[in-house]
Amino acid sequence: MNTLSRARRPAPRSEARGGLAARLREPTQVVFLALLALIALGWVLVALDGGQFLTMESVVGIQQRSAALGIVAIGQTLAILAGSLDLSVAYLISLTSLVAAEIMAGRDGNVLPAVAAVLGVSALVGLVNGLVITRLRVHAFIATLGVALIIKGVVDHLYDGPAGKVPESFQLLGYSRIGPIPVSAVLWAGVAVVAWFLLSRTRLGYRVYAVGGNEEVARLSGIRTGRAIVLTHVLCSVCAGIAGLLLASRLGAGAPTVGTDGGYDLESIAAVVLGGTALAGGKGGVSGTVGGVLLLAVLDTIFNQLEVNSFVKDVVRGVVIVVAVAVYARRIKGRSV
Amino acid sequence: MKRTLPILAVLMVLLAAIAIANPHFLEPAGFLAFLKRAAPLVILAAGQYFVIVSGEFDLSVGSLVTAEVVIAARLIDGDGSATWPVIALLIVIGLLVGLVNGVVTTKLRVPSFIVTLGMLLILSGAVFLWTGGAPRGALSEGFRAFGRGGLGPVPWSVLILLAVGAAAIWLMRADFGKTLIATGDNERAAALSGVRVDRAKIIAFMLSGLAAAVAAILLGGFAGVSAQVGQGLEFSAITAVVLGGVVLGGGRGSVLAAMAGAFTLEALFTLLNLYGISGALEFTVQGVIIIAAVAAGAVHLPRMFTPRKGDAHAAS
């Protein structure tokens, strides 16, 4: 997938495989600075509009709104870091929300089997994605688009509306909160910490960065690149499955369009690059993605508070994404010269 | 030319299958109707081909098509005399959107996936912001003629398709085509050997924007104003190009094959419809076919033509 952005000859490869700490710092700082600036700007704008920006409800709202996207984006980060990407997450979310709600069927006792089934189904989809990419040598864009279509066909074939029922006990996942922190945000944080740990403290993390940085070099240095790519896809799909569970608990049922309505495929990719992870792979990290997701959520909250219409939102979102990536490209270029 | 053979063979099989199910398909009127229906996608695929072969993506064409149709309706507003100026404007807008995509991709070094994703959001937001949410105004009869009418029995869209196809093939045979392929194949090497890489890419994006403008004129003409006329066309176009054996990542594949890929996709839809097996599972069939087609190409063709290291997931 490094060809996705072949135009940008990134900084020397050695840097890409260099110290993890250095790698995690750079664009992440930018995105969190931007996040702080945006919060300040939002505060001023909303105050001028006669409102209150960071009320309890809006803070909870920001977290609720970003948890599902946040979890998907963590998974997407892993795939992108390995030089791949995943366009099948949106349909997988719909599928897993249905699997969860159908198996639970409103009974508390079925929650565990349902969760297990969702994780199993999503891991399987990730495995297929990964194997098609590595064994059949299909470009990730086409491979995951194809798998997306396959899932879509199956979902549309079986369902034409919300189905299944999530028991009250499982709905707590989507609705309850500890003070200002919703449980869903805790779940997101948990997923992020696990992913961060994998990337920065394990061999797998090293391999992912190496493969994404330069697959050839990684292969020559004895890394089984195929395996690393397959594994990131499995993890990416499992994240989508967790997001499907979360959405099922929010909606109280499974819905065949919940993933696509949310635009989780392209939006998660946008959040990842907004967080400073290079689309070509090998550079970036989980913390940037968290910042990117929060940035989009805060932007949404400001729009909500100011009651900006959704067309303006699209324009602003489009500009923000392109400008952010242009800024990162500048910085990387500046350093490498 | 050899690269075009597999997809042409698949296309022939599909067309034969359609003809068996629907003999009317072999009559000139039936076949022309098929060509007319396929024309917008084939033109978009030709445009997308230039971008893909140069190593980039253009995800903005679908929302560009919608934007163009909505703009045309509002500006023409049923007034026949505005037809030609507005068509000229649409073409300029198409080129301009391509120019912006190309410049941001090459000069600001933003991956084209992101640039055109941003452009997709910006275009769909901006055009409806301008019209207040829903299309307004109306297209003139003169504008509609390109998608509805014809020269005798031959629809205008088929003639336009032939012209676009011929121009695309000519472009790829000219120096520009060699430059573009060299750029997509190995950008650094091309740049070192004096190719103006950025310029080639910018022109590729502009051609894609131009193709979207032409497709918008045909689609708007065919069925009138609609807010969702371009929905999903970007993925259809990319799929068509890839189906034609053009490699994502650039440098390989022919424009004729890309257009044949679009015809194949259209024939596949028609066939699945005709045989009535076209359930929701049609998507599943399509997904499998796309993956299989690309996998077949990736496994065999590189071995035949370029014995490269098996870096297929990077696809170059």
Place this chain on the structure above:
Amino acid sequence: MPRHKATVAVFAVLVVAGCTTDKPTATTQPAAPTSSASRSAEGSGTGEQSKFFVQADFDAQLAMRAQAPQGPADKPWEQAIAPRMADTAKYKKDGPYHLCFSNAAVNNPWRQVGWKTMQAEVGLHKEITKFTTLDAEGKDDKQISDIAELQAKGCDALIVSPNTTATLTPAVTAACGKVPVIVFDRGVETDCPVTFIKPIGGYAFGADAAEFLVEKVPAGGKVLALRILPGVDVLETRWSAAKMTFDKSKVQVVGVEFTDGDAAKTKSIVSDYIQRYGKIDGVWMDAGATAVAAIEAFEDAGLPVPPINGEDQQDFLQKWKDANLTAVAPTYPTYQWRTPVIAALKILKGEEVPKAWNLPQPKVTSENLSTYLKPNMPPLHYALCGCETLPGFPEAWGGKKS
């Protein structure tokens, strides 16, 4: 890939409805048909009855068509059919008022027209000093958080236009405990809202159109049914009512196709059917947005346009008049967007409102076409907006002063 969603969708519905096709039906959902009236209709070409069909609602809606609504005749948005009033004294409070609105989306022309109409209605009332709206952009999850967020904004009343029925029910139920809730357009599965506002409904729409075709199409005539997409309750009811009518008639339904609401696809589907059957004698549509595209398919084939139904959309009404079609346009009036604001004020003033506020649902016929067709409105404007007397008309709705 949207172009073949139609066929995909047809199949999905057939399969889910447990249709007698060659596909196994083992995959259907456990949800049993909610009606006892899903009788087999083999041979009529309409397939199995939709699982959304509810006989009692169907009967009620068809009966409502004949009932005279109560209220001012020149303001159908204030009228109600057979209202059972609910007491609202406990919500009474002094103005000025802060109204909140959780909108499912403004992503189609119908919602655009309605949304502008609602804003204009709010503008009429000086006692509404604040009107806070959140747009869920068609996302259930966002609407759930939106409703939660609005509850904290100090709203005196909350208007909700739900994105989907089942999934929004918990959020609406939670809100009911805090503020008076008014639901309109699509319902929720709880009766906790003070009032639920809707026109008569989808069964009446579908039946109006189908009855017209049965009357105009000769016995044995071929009717093509075009639907937008399956699984949407308000559209399923339209088709299931039409199916009931067609099953009892002598017309032959040669196809039920899904168009995705896409004009190009609609035109292609109709062209294919004309080619396959040589002649189509009637076209039934569950929504009018693509009616003109269907008509053009006949024109381009050089055939007369058969009896057809559309909706109260400007381009269709104009075409109807220009080409002197045999047509009818049932409606799902956008003037219903005025009613929630009126209802909210009544509730806050302690005046009683109908618990189920059924608005009249007129149909456009050749006789009254000229009263509904307003010149110089945009092609996707809906004639029954009830907005002609509101300030800012016609410019705010995209029209031009004639």
